[in-house]
Amino acid sequence: MSQIIQTGPPDAKTRKYDRQLRLWAATGQSALESARLLVIGATATSTSVLKNLVLPGIGHFTILDPNTTTPEDVGNNFFLEIDSIGKQKAVEAARLLSELNESVQIAAEPADIADILATKPEWISNYTMVIAHNLPRKVVDKLAAYLWSDRSLPALIVVKTAGFLAEFYLQCHEHTVIDSHSEEKVSLRIDNPFPALLEKATSIDLSSLDQTTHSHIPFIYILIQAAAQWRAKHNNTLPKTFAERKAFQKFIDEMKMKADEENFDEAAAQAFRVAPQPIPTGILKLFDDPALNAPGGLTRESKPFFHLLAALKEYVLSQEEGKRTLPLSANLPDIKSDTKSYVEVQTLYKQRAREERGMFKAVLVKRLKTLDPGNGSDEALLESFGISEGTIDDFVKNSHGLTVLRSTVYGAIDKDPALLDTSLSEKPRETAVHIAFTALDSLPEGTEPTVDNLRAQVVRLLGKDAEIGEDVENCIGEIARTPTADLPTTAGFVGGLVAQEAIKLITKQYLPQVGGHVVVDLIGSWTGIVP
């Protein structure tokens, strides 16, 4: 997103949110402030999730809980107090949470989600996201099915805790991320220099330079020259084997005028960049995304992300095979050099990045015109598709980290014994946690959660012949020990994890765990993912 350069000391809000703005910037913050969250169950775990979303300034939350506060509730929940006993739990928790941040809108509904689902489910569509903690499985299945029934309905996070164990699942039809904050190294095109870069690199006559200038030549030019010379001597091939790569580094070292030229050391360290840097496989896979290849293709109703992705695909595939690249990133790392040379090479990259952005935009506009052949300006056309210049900047800048995430409907794995079985043999300790929770969920009403009763449910789930190993025994043993314990520490841990996922989902930055149950074992102190 185009940045507003801030010249003076920040305002009060920016000062308060400084440490998080450094993670998700003003765009992430404004997404957070527009989000409306529905939390079902005013439990210790729920208030722990909420605390972590109220503090950074979520727009609105509603707590839904039909119960009054019991003495037990006050014992483990920091957002209920002695005086809350006997009062509406949702109201009390909302009141104490609201003290954390005045700018958050709050609401408390002393209602039962089962009733809402039965009488006015559309009420839930007012929210951005729904988080449900320790709801009975029957209710959660209904809630999940309703929210899955239409792609425009909110995402759902189903959270379960019992003693030291926990799991949660994020149900979401489709989540597209432009700014994934990918740490993948972007290509500097040293393997395939653009014309202005090649011209500049080859115009330098290293042997004619004085010592100071020589020691300030950016490694990018050095590598382009070294690669060309190596090719000339080696049958037009690049160093491939370990020995060749070592020899290439030695070759660079021999180009030095003096032993302590750090720019040449940097060139040797970055020598891997002379090899072709292909487009990340994740991005190539996105080009085959079902959303792009649906019969009838993209329409006016498609998400802006997919119009941009389709344009990127066309932009890339129209290039010569073997030399295909994503639009150039203008961001250079620091380079051992002097100011003038650095600014000069940076300017080359910026100019080229602008040109390639222009080419990409032309492809995009041409594609959109086929869907909307009106006579408006390009800007008006883009705007009508929900695409701003800032979106294009963002998309191009982050094109190496684009991501599409999709989950299945909550509970699908429990209807697939084969998948459960595979998962159990591949990730026994992780899958055991999930199976134990499913067993607890599926106990008939009024059945005590004893080890024997839980084991019977496991058998029902996995099939009569399935072998119940030590990991499953351990987990059902723990659940039988603490079937209703919402420990403050587990609540804190899970509350932190779930809030992180909610933030990533809402800000559309970084990558949330969409798809897969996150399981937590606070005896072994680990987390894992089950399909």
Next chain:
Amino acid sequence: MATASVQTPHDWPGRYYHVDQILDRPGPRTIEEAFTGGDEAKTFIRSQCKVLVIGAGGLGCEILPNLALSGFRDIHVIDMDTIDVSNLNRQFLFREKDVGRPKAIAAAEYVMKRVPGVTVTPYHGKIQDKDEEYYMQFQIIICGLDSIEARRWINATLVGMVDEDNPDSLKPLIDGGTEGFRGQSRVILPTITSCYECSLDMLNKPTVFPICTIANTPRLPEHCIEWASVLEWPRVHGDAKKLDTDDPEHISWLYEKASARAAEFSIEGVTWSLTQGVVKNIIPAIASTNAIIAASCVNEALKIATNAAPHLQNYMMMIGTEGVYSFTFEHEKKEECPVCGGATVDLSINRDMTVEELIEYLADKQTIQIKKPSLATSTTSIYMQAPPILERATRPNLEKKVSDLVPAGTEVTVTATSLPLRLTLRLSYD
């Protein structure tokens, strides 16, 4: 009723309904011989166990309520800081009206107000103000710090306190840390498991810009900002006015100077926020990550105090930037650790290296990082940082070659001014 024997005036029936489920009976992974269970464990955490929390910031504000709700009643907290407005996005025991107050005191008050019957004793000051006798009174120590130096100090102090003849002298140290969406927690049993010093090489090296880059060849906006704070501020203000990175006017001054320099060199990207970030070395921080790590720390404390389940062996890191990822492993003790190892480290240095260069090398080396070390053999002082009279006497050695002062194979003892540690080097020359 099982809890009756440990009920205090502040308790109410059902108060510990949740926590008691892990205390009343063992689980499949509980070590049966160690599980005291029931009343004994409850009495211990609720009326005998004293826990010290170091740091009342992002982690401390989560650790304290977690401890209180888990049943710990005698909690102490140390923090030297006061509350800043930028803490309020995560340090949830503080409000706008608390800005400027000592963190330890405000945090203690809030927890005691919300959780009846818990005593939180604050100390607004440095951990170094307290002596071994003070630390000896606790059964468990939890650190939620952002300072490496403070962690090294408490770690070395606790390792130094271990007396083989007195089992109570071994204080489990639980350490948490966070940065953005990442964090780690670990359990240190001084002298038994790897200690904080054993893992110094796991820390990322802080970015240091060479002074010649800052002075002569700036390329990044950060170089211009460093120039303004490291060179321009002292040049203009002399000793008269010290740079206060918490003073917005000072940051504004740096920002203007850095912007002007950036414009002169055609460098883009200097902003007020970046200026502040660079000079204060700001680490992004959010409530959710602190909640995860603090909960993990208190969970380990609860397990250690009650044996309700085995505790972490001994390091968990988690990364939340790409999905949910965590990694739990056993960090191994280092024989040559200057704090808990005691083994001699063989170090080969250049024959021409001077004592001063060796001192710089020791400060810089990732596995050692001893700033301001004093060096001595069993017979002579090579260089002593203190007392002043010894410093003066040994100062001429700084320029001398180490190889002229210490024969190869001799053991050199390295001690630090600010840390209670001791490293033995055996030097050879090449």
